[in-house]
Amino acid sequence: MPLRIIQYGIGPIGSAIVRLLLERTGAEIIGAIDIAPDKVGRDLGDVVGTSPLGVPVSDRADAVLARRADVVVHSTSSYFDQVFDQLLACVRAGSHVVSTCEELAYPFRKYPELARRLDEEAKAAGVAVLGTGVNPGFVMDKLVLTVATVCQRIERVFVRRVVDASQRRLPLQRKIGAGMTVEEFRAAVEAGRIRHIGLPESVALIAAGLGLEVETIAETIEPILADADVTTPYLHVRKGQVAGVRQIGRGLAGDRERIHLDLQMYVGAKEPVDEIRLFGTPDLCAQIPGGTHGDLATAAVVVNTIPLVVQAPPGLRTVLDIPVRFAAAF
Ligand SMILES: NC(=O)c1ccc[n+]([C@@H]2O[C@H](COP(=O)([O-])OP(=O)(O)OC[C@H]3O[C@@H](n4cnc5c(N)ncnc54)[C@H](OP(=O)(O)O)[C@@H]3O)[C@@H](O)[C@H]2O)c1
Structure with a gap:
């Protein structure tokens, strides 16, 4: 069974991730979320520059997340406090999360209380949440x-x-x-x-x-x-x-x-x-x-990490918890 995936945030990085996901037979994109008025209502393939995918871009995050994907790939913003509610909604919907939010890569020093809350909620829901990408997430750590x-x-x-x-x-x-x-x-x-x-x-x-x-x-x-x-x-x-x-x-x-x-x-x-x-x-x-090419590497790191996050222990994880691997079979 392919992993069912929702893409949350379809800027240049979310688009690169979607295009790479389409090459992996182990992934099925079942939903797309973005608030940009020029994207809402369009077909996801149209937004990311591929043939039509039959997946409309929606700004109604709760309705899309209710489809309970295995994994939400999240790429809306860089600041942990700003995306906290978005991540919480993904976790409460019962989905694992891989996000390019830079501050999520290690939120424990700057946001100990928010990090503790997200960790507890993720454990309660039985899902893992990870912030990763090229930098932070790989080259400099x-x-x-x-x-x-x-x-x-x-x-x-x-x-x-x-x-x-x-x-x-x-x-x-x-x-x-x-x-x-x-x-x-x-x-x-x-x-x-x-x-x-x-x-x-x-x-x-x-x-x-x-x-x-x-x-x-x-x-x-x-x-x-x-x-x-x-x-x-x-x-x-x-x-x-x-x-x-x-x-x-x-x-x-x-x-x-x-x-x-x-x-x-x-x-x-x-x-x-x-x-x-x-x-x-x-x-x-x-x-x-x-x-290392930043944008190509970010999409690669995120997509290659998806099958590993699904197997990770529930909670707020960091790249320290996740093996390094090219996910050819995914
Ligand atoms: N860790 C890493 O190595 C790494 C590497 C590359 C990028 N990043 C980060 O990943 C994020 C995405 O990169 P990007 O270049 O694609 O950014 P971007 O150009 O800002 O695109 C983000 C998209 O998400 C939408 N969005 C913003 N808030 C949203 C919300 N609450 N709900 C739904 N959609 C929302 C934006 O809409 P609007 O345009 O209307 O705001 C935009 O379409 C950025 O924060 C970037 O800094 C991290």
Whole structure:
């Protein structure tokens, strides 16, 4: 029997997930939820760019969730407190949840009370809830822990992810401030419009997974300036303007740094890379030259995780609880 799946949130990421699900014989999409007026009432296939699927997009979440899918794939928003009621509704409908909500990747530090409530409700309903994706969910946390398997002990972790945003879609280039002046960038940061969400969650996942003592998690965000003119398919960024963003997440024990995550996303990045350095016994360095493609990887991580979440113990889970696997048979 294929797993019955509802897609909740059909932006670019939800659409990529749906298209990948259609390739897996173990999945049957039985419902679609979104509130965007230009999507409601249309066929899901029409919205995600495939042939018709006979599944209308609805903004009536409760009615769709009442069909009790095995799994709800959730991709509406980044903040745990904002999606809490959506997740609760999925759980109360009796469905497992895999979500791309960044803060759901490790909500226990920032939202202990909400996390406890969701965990209790999920256990009562006998379902598992997981936040995952490429970052957080894999490159700067789960992959680090996977590589760490071959170390005997680890003192310190350094991860660097450099993303060339030139070929990514316009909303992403805007989200990182490409083309802004430094003053505009700082104002946008202040207003909360520029920020990758999820670095503190990745720090927390690494600390929990490696058993590293981390008392505080600190985060900084700075502009990266273009050192030459850059033209993308959408924007022209002049030398000296903001090319993108550099965010650093640090896990500290006292004033000693145990975890350092360096995320750089900018147009014109010459050497995109995902790099993991572990300092311990032995020291280890792992690199993915060119880096990991964010959107393709997010859809892959989510879809490959679905059959594993169904088998996970009920409750609010993290990627620490879920094996790494390509789900070919799904
Ligand atoms: N963990 C990771 O590695 C990872 C990777 C990629 C993306 N993400 C996150 O995943 C989420 C989805 O990404 P995206 O690029 O597809 O985002 P998006 O462009 O904002 O699309 C989200 C869709 O969900 C709809 N929506 C919002 N609130 C809703 C609600 N209450 N009920 C039903 N539908 C609702 C939106 O409608 P409106 O447009 O009308 O608001 C939109 O159609 C984002 O938060 C993104 O940051 C995480």
